[in-house]
Amino acid sequence: MGFTGQCRCGQVHLQLQIEALAPLYACHCLDCQRWSGSAFALHMLCAAQAIEISGSTTTYIHTAQGHTSTQYACSTCFTRLFNETDAAPGMRVLRAGVLHGADRLTPLAHIWVKRKQPWISLPEGVAQWPESPTPEEFAVAISEQAPIAAL
Template identity: 50%
Template sequence: MTLAGGCRCGAVTYRSTTDLPLAVYACHCQHCQAWSGSSFALHALLPADAFTLEGPLTEYAYEDQGVRSRHHLCATCHTRIYNTTSAAPGLWVLRAGTLHERAALSPVAHIWIQHKQPWLNLPAGIPAWPESPTPEAFAAALSTAGQPASNP
């Protein structure tokens, strides 16, 4: 399906120029908790060159343990739309909650669950890792995962 979304205030919108499979995962790390102001963040890894984006962006970049990340936010309302990372060149780490069709997003993997909020019970049978999985294991989980119910 083509994917489309935008920020809280509507100044920034994006859409994919092609049909893309969507596999959403939840990150329970402490960065994501602080950044989202919530218990975890919903992300999707998608090809950067498959998207067009309109509207004013601002950027926050940092380096952590040799990995460089650049986060792209609406310059007006500061909703984070996506980030890029040197650990996954050419991909958007999309904030899946910015998708217009987000009502049925169900994570197909959970990472950094050593920091998972204790009240949160994860469903059985969904791949989960205490920290980051290996790229190979993560790619396998994302690629074999089921698609959202709305996707034929």
């Protein structure tokens, strides 16, 4: 059981060794808008060892606000796959749009909504923060939501 995903060209495949998906959330910050070339990014925080990859990746390492983040992308088509940050050791932030069946997933929370593009309407009652919540605030907000089991 598990979840799978791939990059745009199919050179890199991902396998998630988890029983249920971590909460999906959308980040509307300006960095995510630029980085994705879109209006927001879809993220999922996973244990690093739960993400297995096959294929060749390239990395981009950058430091911001005292934290170093390593971005992993397909070395052929440059699809962003996930990143690691020393702000969350042992974890990886998956770009959830690379998952097969991502169209069945709904973000449980929205962060950095103060940068949200004005044409996007969020569902009523969905958890949201103007910037990033604390991990505790995030955990409380999504704890009422049922996890998505592996298909």
